[in-house]
Amino acid sequence: MAKLDKRSEIVRAAVQIIADQGFHGSPMAMIAERAGVAAGTIYCYFESKDILIKELYREIEGKLLEALRVGYQTERPIRERFLHLGINFLKYFVAHPLESKYMEQFHNSPYGVDLRRGRFAKEFKDDDLLYLELFEQGVAQQVIKDLPTILLFALAFGPVITLTRDHILGFIELDDALIEKTIAACWDGIKR
Amino acid sequence: MAKLDKRSEIVRAAVQIIADQGFHGSPMAMIAERAGVAAGTIYCYFESKDILIKELYREIEGKLLEALRVGYQTERPIRERFLHLGINFLKYFVAHPLESKYMEQFHNSPYGVDLRRGRFAKEFKDDDLLYLELFEQGVAQQVIKDLPTILLFALAFGPVITLTRDHILGFIELDDALIEKTIAACWDGIKR
DNA sequence: CCACATTGAATGACCATTCATTCAATTCCA
DNA sequence: TGGAATTGAATGAATGGTCATTCAATGTGG
Structure with missing residues (x-):
């Protein structure tokens, strides 16, 4: 067809x-x-350029979520799960530059604001939930700092977003070793 | 006149x-x-809209740099200097929402890419130098992780950028206490 | 009265979206 | 089965709207 x-x-x-x-x-x-x-x-x-743009985002997000879930085990310790998600996250973007750039464009635009507004209104997406659950359990178990979830998101994702950008622009070559060090450092930022 | x-x-x-x-x-x-x-x-x-936009950025950047330098003492320990810069950074943006939003717009646009490209080409601005010096000394003194500078930038600024955005959008109220906790957490991310 | 600042209508580009038209494939009927 | 009728996917030129930038005309302080 x-x-x-x-x-x-x-x-x-x-x-x-x-x-x-x-x-x-x-x-x-x-x-x-x-x-x-x-x-x-x-x-x-x-229907429109607008709808095309949102649809592309949904498709890419779906693929990312899939990559995050591969090998993810709810029963492992908080730290290991965090590292798993973070590392897969970065690896996915390094392996898929086009998707990575697209998401970057999307997030840094009015569309990204809508997305955040949705999160603020507790309309979480599947990948948000993955992290949300992790943070809540981590705080409850006293392995993660007791800070507002949104702040934990910032501490965990901020460096990843910034670094992804630098990688996209060719400012740094991210190999597996560097990716692991980065996510480990992010963990140091949120761990108690 | x-x-x-x-x-x-x-x-x-x-x-x-x-x-x-x-x-x-x-x-x-x-x-x-x-x-x-x-x-x-x-x-x-x-001359043009383009030049207007760049000029506005230069003016705002100048004011930010001024705010960062207030009370900054090169002879204090690395950690204290890092906290000083980070806290002043966040406080400046919280106190100046318009400038903050403008910088956000600027960075998330082709102009921001040029800026980064300039940094990559070692054309540093005054505020870059402030951090660059700090990181180099920190790594030399073995108080900061031995990672590429660009990665340290990402670990230190990523959360701040993300958080500033959330604050701008009204998703979180950043008071002084929260600002201090945030920057302290960023320090945990880069410290050895 | 002049040099210079200011004005704002006009210009030329750019672009999303529309829609009358085309035409290949499918359905219908004798 | 063969030819006519129908469908609807695909087309791309035309439309209407937006905008940065220009410049001839006008205003003004010295």
Whole structure:
């Protein structure tokens, strides 16, 4: 069925272009051209550019979540689980630069604000829950500092986000050893 | 002299509007209106929108650097200096939401990428140098983890950036106590 | 009266979205 | 089965809106 084919060509093209030009540098006409379809065709699959952008995010987020869950065991100690998630997180982004750049664009835009607003309103996504649960248990077990969850998020994710950016821009080569050291340092930041 | 007056009205208006609408949501015509001048007048003071944006950044950065230097003493221990800088950093942003939002917009845009590219090319700014020196000394004295400087930056600034954002969006109220705890946690992340 | 500051309408680009039209594939019917 | 009718995916030129920037005209302080 050519229908799915075109859709996925559009998705591929859109992620590629948006990842390195940003939303404003990615006219629908350009996406269409890269996908090998006409401008109007995109609207057969996505109501608007806005909806296309959100849909791409959902697909990428899904794949990331999958990567995070691989080998994740709820019964392991807090620290090990934290390291597992953090390391998988960074490794996923290093292995998937396009997706990584896309998420970066998404988060640093009004879309990202909406996302955060949703979290603030307790509309958590699956990956939020993974961390939320971890932090709550960690605080209860007194292995993690007793700070507001949002602050723990900042301490745990802030360095990862910043570092991912530096990696994307080619400022640092992240190999497995460095990734592990980084996440270990993040743990030092939140552990009691 | 009305000339300086108009210039600073333009600056004020531009920072206000860009801070909460972003660069794309801030047409020159709107900035002009808020400043009480005609659209063309802006071009008497700034060659282009691009130059206006960079100039605003320079002015804000200057004020931030000033705030960081107040009470900073090179002869104090590494940890104390780190806490001093980090705490002043966060306090400045909490006290100056407009500047804070403007910097956020700036960093999350192609301008921010240029900035980072400059750092990567060793074109450091004064505030970079402040931290750079601190990290180098800390590593030499074996009180800070022996990691690449860029990674130390990420560990130290990542949480601050993330948290500033959350504060801007009203997701957390940062009082002095919380600020101190946050920076202390960042220190835990980089200390040996 | 002049040099200079200011004005704001006009210009030219750029872009998301629309929609009349095309046409290949499918359905229908004799 | 063969040919006509129907469908709806795909197209891409046209539309309408937004904006940065320009510049001829106007205002003004010295």
